[in-house]
Amino acid sequence: MRVKISSVAVFLAVAFASAGFGQSVEIGKLEGRASTGKVLYRRYCIGCHGPEGDGNGENAAWIDPKPRDFTAAVFKCRSTPTGTLPTDQDLFDAITRGFVTTNMPPWKPLTNQNRADLVAYVKTFSARWEEEKPGPAIAIPPEPPITIAGILHGRELFQKNDCWKCHGPEGHGDGPSAPTLTDTKDNPIRPHNFATGSRFKCGISNQDLYRIFMTGLDGTPMPSYADTMQPADAWALVHFLRTLQPFHTQEAATWKAWLPGHREEIKAIGPEGGSGASP
Amino acid sequence: MRILRTSNRTLLTTIFVGIFGITSASAGPGGVTGKVTLQGQPSKAKTINMSSEPGCAKLYSTPPTTEDVVVGPGGGLKNVVVYVSAGAPDGAVPPAQPISVTQKGCRFAPHVVIMQANQEVRVINEDATTHNIHPLAALNREWNKAQPPGTPPLEETFAREEFISVKCNIHSWMHSYFVVLKTSHYSVSNENGAFTLENLPPGKYTVTAWHEVYGKQTQEVTISGAETQALNFVFKAN
Numbered sequence: 001m002r003v004k005i006s007s008v009a010v011f012l013a014v015a016f017a018s019a020g021f022g023q024s025v026e027i028g029k030l031e032g033r034a035s036t037g038k039v040l041y042r043r044y045c046i047g048c049h050g051p052e053g054d055g056n057g058e059n060a061a062w063i064d065p066k067p068r069d070f071t072a073a074v075f076k077c078r079s080t081p082t083g084t085l086p087t088d089q090d091l092f093d094a095i096t097r098g099f100v101t102t103n104m105p106p107w108k109p110l111t112n113q114n115r116a117d118l119v120a121y122v123k124t125f126s127a128r129w130e131e132e133k134p135g136p137a138i139a140i141p142p143e144p145p146i147t148i149a150g151i152l153h154g155r156e157l158f159q160k161n162d163c164w165k166c167h168g169p170e171g172h173g174d175g176p177s178a179p180t181l182t183d184t185k186d187n188p189i190r191p192h193n194f195a196t197g198s199r200f201k202c203g204i205s206n207q208d209l210y211r212i213f214m215t216g217l218d219g220t221p222m223p224s225y226a227d228t229m230q231p232a233d234a235w236a237l238v239h240f241l242r243t244l245q246p247f248h249t250q251e252a253a254t255w256k257a258w259l260p261g262h263r264e265e266i267k268a269i270g271p272e273g274g275s276g277a278s279p
Numbered sequence: 280m281r282i283l284r285t286s287n288r289t290l291l292t293t294i295f296v297g298i299f300g301i302t303s304a305s306a307g308p309g310g311v312t313g314k315v316t317l318q319g320q321p322s323k324a325k326t327i328n329m330s331s332e333p334g335c336a337k338l339y340s341t342p343p344t345t346e347d348v349v350v351g352p353g354g355g356l357k358n359v360v361v362y363v364s365a366g367a368p369d370g371a372v373p374p375a376q377p378i379s380v381t382q383k384g385c386r387f388a389p390h391v392v393i394m395q396a397n398q399e400v401r402v403i404n405e406d407a408t409t410h411n412i413h414p415l416a417a418l419n420r421e422w423n424k425a426q427p428p429g430t431p432p433l434e435e436t437f438a439r440e441e442f443i444s445v446k447c448n449i450h451s452w453m454h455s456y457f458v459v460l461k462t463s464h465y466s467v468s469n470e471n472g473a474f475t476l477e478n479l480p481p482g483k484y485t486v487t488a489w490h491e492v493y494g495k496q497t498q499e500v501t502i503s504g505a506e507t508q509a510l511n512f513v514f515k516a517n
Contacts, residue, residue, distance in 0.1 A: 074421050083422030161427050162409035165331075165449050176331040180451035184415050216423045221448030223411035223425040227433065271333065 030116045032088070037121025040114055048103065053125035063103045066187055068219075073126035074184065076217040077202035082224035084135025085128060091119045093203075100199045138214045140207050141231045146239050146251055148258050152266075154240025157233055159269050161225065166191040169269040171244030184219045191221070194244035209238050309502040311476040311510050315361070315468045315488055316354040319516035324348065327452045334407050335385035335450075345452070346390040347492050348516075355472025356514060358391045359490045360442075360458050362465035363476060364497065366484035369461040373398035377434065380455065382410045382426075387445070387455035389467075391491070396440060396461050402426065402433040410450065414443045414457055423448075442489060456491055488512040 041049075048067040050057035055069035068075070077094045078086035086094075095115045098106035107115060123129045144150065158164060166181060168174040173193035183189045192200065202212050214234060216224030225234070242251030324344035329336035336342075349357035377399035380392045385406060394400050402412050404426045412433060413423040419437040426433060437443070437459040447453035466474040476486070479502050487497045493514040500508050 072417070072421075082424060083420040161425065162449060165409075177449050177451065181448055184421060216425075218421060218423060221411070221413070221423070223413065223423040223448070225425045227424055228427055228430040 030113060032116035032118075032120035034117070034120040034124050036114075037117035037119070038124075040110070040118055041121050044107070044110070045118070053122070059103075064187070065102055065183065065189055066185065067104070069185070070122050070125035072184075072219075073128040074219040076219060078135075078215050078218070079137045079211060080135035080215065081138060081226060082216040082218055085132055087134045087137070088116075088119050088123075090134075091122060092116060095119065097203065099201045101196060101201070138211055138226060139231075140210050140214075141235075143206055143238075144232070144235050146254055148254065150236045150239050151243055151251065151255055152240075153233070154236035154238070155266070155269070157229075157237045158240055161229075161237075163237075164269050166221065167194070171195065171241070181221045183221070189220055194241065195246065198242075198245045198249050206238050206242070209241060210234055213237070308478045308480045309505050310479055310507040311484075311486060311500055311502075312507050313361075313474060313510040313512070315356045315359040315472040315474065315490075315512045315514065317348070317350050317356040317472075317493070317514050317516055318354065321348045321350055321516040329385055329450075329452070332385050332408060332450060338384040343384070343386065346386075347454070349470070351470040351472060353471070355468070355470065356490065356493075357468055357470050357472065358389075359468040359472070359474070359488050359512070359514075360391060360393060360460075360465060361468065361474040361476065361486060361488045361512070362393075362460055363462050363479070364485045364487040366482055367462055367464050367479065369396075373436075374463070377401045379403060379432075380457075381405055382412075382447070382453070385410075385447075385450050385453055387447075387453060390454075391456045391458060391467055392445075393458045393460060393465055393467060394437070395463060396438055396459055397436050399434050399436055400457065402435070404428060404430065404432075408449075410447045410453070413446045413448055415446065416441060416443045419443065419459065442491075444491075458489070486510060488514075490514060 046057055047059045048057040048063060049055055049070065050060065050067075053070035055067040057067060060067050073085060075086045075090070075094070078084070078090050080086055080090070092115055095107045095118055098104045110118075165175045165177045166173075168178065168191075171194035173191045175191065178191050181189050181191060198204070200209060200212060202208055202217070212222075214224060214226045214229070216222050229237070239251050242249040243255035245252055247253060247256065326342045326344055329339075329343070346358070351357060373395045378392060378394040379401045381388050381403045383405045385408070392400065404410050407428045409425055409427040411423060411425045415421060416437070418439040418441040424433055437457065439459065440461050441459050443457040443459065445455040445457050464476050464479065466476050468474045481502050481504060483499065483501045485497055486500055487495055489495045493516075496512055496514070498510060498512070500510055502508060
């Protein structure tokens with residue numbers, strides 16, 4: 001199997017649309033080769049992901065969360081809707097970035113070419129890649145400026161969409177449903193704790209955060225909100241979620257400067273309904 | 280537009296079935312009817328603790344119980360899917376009518392949802408809380424969608440035959456099965472364990488009974504005319 005990785009995702013999408021997935025298309029400069037990828041996989045990945053790519057490598061028993069099972073072709077970090085395959089670029093980015101708070105390190109020390117080769121090999125573990133195409137990318141409109149009104153609206157949405165039931169009223173990953181969560185393989189899984197830093201498993205930017213709750217993280221309890229959430233609301237939610245992170249996000253700083261004078265106006269998030277500022 | 284088209288199709292189907300019924304009154308079709316029973320003592324249904332979701336808990340006068348094993352009078356086993364697994368042509372065109380499943384009181388109703396491959400399933404949220412619908416499909420695509428209160432029904436299809444376990448991760452007690460079948464000849468056993476398969480022309484059929492805990496059983500049945508054959512299934516609790 002051969003894949004191409006472009007550094008510019010837009011080019012990738014255009015090329016896919018014109019040439020079709022799975023064919024030998026020329027995009028950017030990289031061409032991933034599964035044969036080279038196999039050699040690299042057996043050196044760097046096999047210990048956790050296993051010789052069959054099913055996530056049952058010899059280290060897997062001691063790893064939590066468990067290594068990805070490539071035979072199911074279900075992936076957390078995608079630019080595509082829930083239930084669809086990710087793009088090559090998504091897989092490339094995941095290998096490059098690694099998964100913060102898991103055993104999967106960033107593979108930036110490998111060359112871009114090597115990571116493209118690994119993408120090509122990872123795709124040989126499931127027949128889904130022959131049968132299906134990646135879904136259409138979730139559109140992300142331009143980000144509006146950060147405002148207190150937007151953050152308050154996002155806070156309301158965090159309550160209304162019941163995000164807090166898993167992620168906790170203050171985003172510490174300690175909501176009432178948190179202890180019961182399991183992944184698709186019935187392994188316990190923890191919701192993201194926003195206090196752990198300003199990175200997410202699927203990226204670091206506000207666009208990445210927007211994408212996470214619009215695509216959902218397939219294979220985990222985190223659902224997609226794409227069907228019901230409007231883009232303006234989604235951006236408001238992004239800005240609120242950033243206030244749950246440590247002080248060094250711009251949103252958290254804005255919020256923390258505003259909060260002391262307005263503490264009386266906002267209710268706590270939780271079962272009683274902690275919607276935004278009271279009238 | 281959509282409603283209009285659907286009702287037209289329903290009308291056509293009704294007319295077609297009507298004609299078919301008249302012309303084939305003497306030579307069939309026949310059917311299969313029977314009962315599914317459970318022998319032995321099943322583990323007791325567990326009480327569901329919904330205290331984390333007071334809006335749902337208050338809808339019940341007595342606390343609801345788990346629905347994986349429901350045994351009625353005389354050992355009748357509820358929620359067994361009985362279907363023709365071989366012998367009848369696959370339902371080539373899926374019915375235009377969608378199959379509905381409603382989340383109400385933080386439970387899926389019905390608990391077992393049967394649909395034909397590529398038939399639309401409509402998932403409705405009547406609760407005042409967000410649910411996430413998460414079919415843990417392996418042959419079909421696994422997806423996971425949030426459905427906040429007051430949002431429109433989700434409309435989805437599954438292309439491949441599969442018994443799909445469906446969860447709401449937010450409410451760990453919420454569990455359903457989406458059963459995707461190729462055939463249009465299916466039935467689900469009621470509180471008494473009773474089921475009926477209708478409209479089977481003369482022929483030899485394999486009938487399969489599937490239960491989410493006790494697995495699958497199959498039996499052969501031959502229909503020679505317009506008769507209704509009796510067929511019973513017995514599952515054993517360990």
